Amino acid sequence: MATETKDSVLGKKELKLLTDPIDDNNPVTVQILGVCSALAVTSQVYPALIMAVGVTLVTAFSNLVTSMLRKTIPSSIRMIIQLLIVAALVQVVEMLLGAFAYSAYEMLSVFVGLIITNCIVMGRLEAYAMANKPWQSFLDGIGNGLGYGFILIIMAVIREITGKGSFMGWKVLPEWYVPNNLMVLPCASLFLIGVIIWIQRGRNRKLIDVS
Amino acid sequence: MQKDLKIYLYVLVMTGVTALVLSFLYNVLDPIQAKNKEDAKKKSILSALADGGKDLNFDKNVKVVVLDAQGKVKFEQKEDSKQEDTDKLFVELNKRGEGVKYSKLIDIDLSLEEKFPQEQRVYPVYVVERNKVKTTIVVVRGNGLWDKIWGYISLDNKDGKWAVTGVNFEHKAETPGLGAEIKDSKDFKDQFKGKQIYDNDGKYVSVTVVKAPKNKDWEVKSISGATVTSVGVSEMMIRGISYYLPYLESMSPKAVSSK
Numbered sequence: 509m510a511t512e513t514k515d516s517v518l519g520k521k522e523l524k525l526l527t528d529p530i531d532d533n534n535p536v537t538v539q540i541l542g543v544c545s546a547l548a549v550t551s552q553v554y555p556a557l558i559m560a561v562g563v564t565l566v567t568a569f570s571n572l573v574t575s576m577l578r579k580t581i582p583s584s585i586r587m588i589i590q591l592l593i594v595a596a597l598v599q600v601v602e603m604l605l606g607a608f609a610y611s612a613y614e615m616l617s618v619f620v621g622l623i624i625t626n627c628i629v630m631g632r633l634e635a636y637a638m639a640n641k642p643w644q645s646f647l648d649g650i651g652n653g654l655g656y657g658f659i660l661i662i663m664a665v666i667r668e669i670t671g672k673g674s675f676m677g678w679k680v681l682p683e684w685y686v687p688n689n690l691m692v693l694p695c696a697s698l699f700l701i702g703v704i705i706w707i708q709r710g711r712n713r714k715l716i717d718v719s
Numbered sequence: 720m721q722k723d724l725k726i727y728l729y730v731l732v733m734t735g736v737t738a739l740v741l742s743f744l745y746n747v748l749d750p751i752q753a754k755n756k757e758d759a760k761k762k763s764i765l766s767a768l769a770d771g772g773k774d775l776n777f778d779k780n781v782k783v784v785v786l787d788a789q790g791k792v793k794f795e796q797k798e799d800s801k802q803e804d805t806d807k808l809f810v811e812l813n814k815r816g817e818g819v820k821y822s823k824l825i826d827i828d829l830s831l832e833e834k835f836p837q838e839q840r841v842y843p844v845y846v847v848e849r850n851k852v853k854t855t856i857v858v859v860r861g862n863g864l865w866d867k868i869w870g871y872i873s874l875d876n877k878d879g880k881w882a883v884t885g886v887n888f889e890h891k892a893e894t895p896g897l898g899a900e901i902k903d904s905k906d907f908k909d910q911f912k913g914k915q916i917y918d919n920d921g922k923y924v925s926v927t928v929v930k931a932p933k934n935k936d937w938e939v940k941s942i943s944g945a946t947v948t949s950v951g952v953s954e955m956m957i958r959g960i961s962y963y964l965p966y967l968e969s970m971s972p973k974a975v976s977s978k
Contacts, residue, residue, distance in 0.1 A: 551895040551896060552895070580729070581729070582722075582725065582726045582729055584726065585726055585729070585730065588730070589729075589730075589733060592733055592734065592737055593737075596737040596740065596741055599741055600740075600741070600744060603744055603745060603748045603749070603752070604748065606748065606751075606752035606755065607748040607751035607752045607755065608751075610752070610755035610756070610759060611759075613752075614759070618892070671896055672896070687896075689896050689897065689944060691896075692895050692896030692897075693894070693896065693897075
């Protein structure tokens with residue numbers, strides 16, 4: 509489909525690939541993908557930020573590699589090959605974190621490995637990278653990673669401030685504020701996502717009745 | 720047949736290439752990660768000190784003592800300790816198998832010692848010396864709600880009585896805001912400061928975590944909403960420090976008999 513139109517490095521279509529997933533086609537709030545990690549790693553801003561970067565890297569590069577190989581991958585084993593690419597990239601991200609951002613690596617622990625099960629990654633590979641050119645796929649990966657990260661960070665900021673009275677580990681609310689423990693529990697992120705979806709649909713008329 | 724062959728070859732080549740890339744990166748990045756891990760552990764140990772030990776240099780200020788399962792000194796690091804002395808210890812410890820390979824004193828860790836039966840384990844003690852004052856840091860390890868928890872307990876001997884000067888707890892996967900508070904909450908950790916591990920009759924009591932502390936000498940308040948983790952900390956404090964008692968008592972014979 510998209511391959512037939514003319515390409516440019518960063519034309520209108522390419523920009524749309526980057527911005528679309530942030531609002532109109534957000535992977536978390538519109539496609540409802542990657543929710544599990546959005547529940548798990550958003551109790552503080554810093555790990556959410558690192559997770560967003562990790563997922564963005566993995567979606568971007570797995571899209572890129574898959575798209576480059578898309579014409580050679582035998583269709584009967586394409587899922588296995590996609591998994592192999594994603595698993596390798598996740599491993600690379602994990603090793604990079606361990607070497608250069610150790611405290612984040614410790615905080616995220618098991619969730620880095622779980623990027624591999626993040627539905628956004630496989631979803632984009634199947635839906636986009638298998639049918640589009642490498643550069644466009646790469647941008648699509650970055651866009652979806654950003655869209656995911658955007659929601660993650662909104663949630664993490666709200667949860668850390670209300671749940672711990674701090675932002676990036678710094679105390680920002682005065683002493684008299686009693687941190688609301690409920691906000692750091694996974695269930696809080698569930699209703700927070702609900703509220704975000706509600707606000708987004710109230711604001712963005714295009715999203716109403718699509719599902 | 721031809722088509723199958725292509726598929727097999729494709730998978731083989733892809734796996735081969737991925738394996739090569741990953742093993743290359745592993746070789747480059749693993750030493751850096753190992754160093755990070757070691758530094759994090761040293762920092763964590765020193766954090767057990769009352770003032771956080773930020774001004775200390777682990778390699779200079781800390782001497783490691785290794786105890787056997789009976790709490791007797793097996794190895795003591797001294798100013799003039801040579802590589803051969805530690806090597807001898809490592810040969811003996813590595814002989815136990817289970818894939819445990821120590822090459823530095825800081826490598827000795829209860830997470831690895833757990834693999835062995837109780838009577839084969841060794842326990843590290845970190846003796847911090849500054850301005851001629853010695854503080855003993857012991858390691859405890861137990862179970863939280865989701866996974867392992869562990870902690871470094873710094874102990875001071877005042878007039879023959881062992882008292883806690885500070886603690887630092889770590890956990891693998893406790894719930895943020897609840898169980899994870901054993902690590903994150905300064906208030907929780909500060910409660911341990913000044914607590915005694917022997918009662919007035921010289922009986923070992925350790926420091927226990929309870930809902931409503933009655934005895935302010937050796938009881939601290941648990942974290943509400945994190946009962947399992949709190950009970951885990953309590954159990955860990957009782958059992959964990961008990962391994963070190965023979966050593967602590969040998970350092971201060973008066974501890975038991977003192978009123």
